[in-house]
Amino acid sequence: MRKVTPDEQIIDQYLSQQPNHCFEELYKKYVDKVYQRCLFMTKDADQAQDFTQDVFIKAFGKMNDFENRSSFSTWINAIAYNYCADQLRLAKRLPTTPIDERLEDSLGDSGEARAQEESQDLARQALASLPMNEQLLLRQKYEQGLSLEELAQIYQIKLSAVKMRLKRSREKIQQYYAQQQAR
Secondary structure, three states: OOOOOHHHHHHHHHOOOOHHHHHHHHHHHHHHHHHHHHHHHHOOHHHHHHHHHHHHHHHHHOHHHOOOOOOHHHHHHHHHHHHHHHHHHHHHHOOOOOHHHHHHHHHHOHHHHHHHHHHHHHHHHHHHOOOHHHHHHHHHHHOOOOOHHHHHHHHOOOHHHHHHHHHHHHHHHHHHHHHHHHO
16 A cells, blocks of 8 residues: 655645635645745746745646646645746746836837837737637647646646647748838
8 A cells, every 4th residue: 555645635625715824834845845846947046936835826727637646845836946947948038128128219219119019010910820729729838838748638638739820820921020110
């Protein structure tokens, strides 16, 4: 017979009747470990703090999916790793500038602000040109930050199919941009 860990006892005992107590107990126990994982990956204390909160929200939203196949520690560490990796990948693809810089830039040069606004309009139009199912997939991946594995599970398709659908949708957006730029 398999030995039940204290974490499994907390989950079994409190999740159905007292979810807040369950959350609090596990949060207290693992917040430092998750933060250290996030800090190691981001190298930024503020970002690691934000990611830590997001990881716990995500983990407790999926608590019913925890099947005791691994320890809770392993499970939440995997969520933290995957979440941080996804967010860091997304940040590389979509470079951001602090809002203060963008505000200064737009106030300093109205022509540049107009160009930026036109670019944002073009991005909205490009996304709107896609079928609704492709728009939804892109929004789930890039706005909601869902992982490829989560998308595969949601759509009940293979990981390679998710990757291909995302690739094709991005290519359609690039083609739309190219057509609009040529005008």
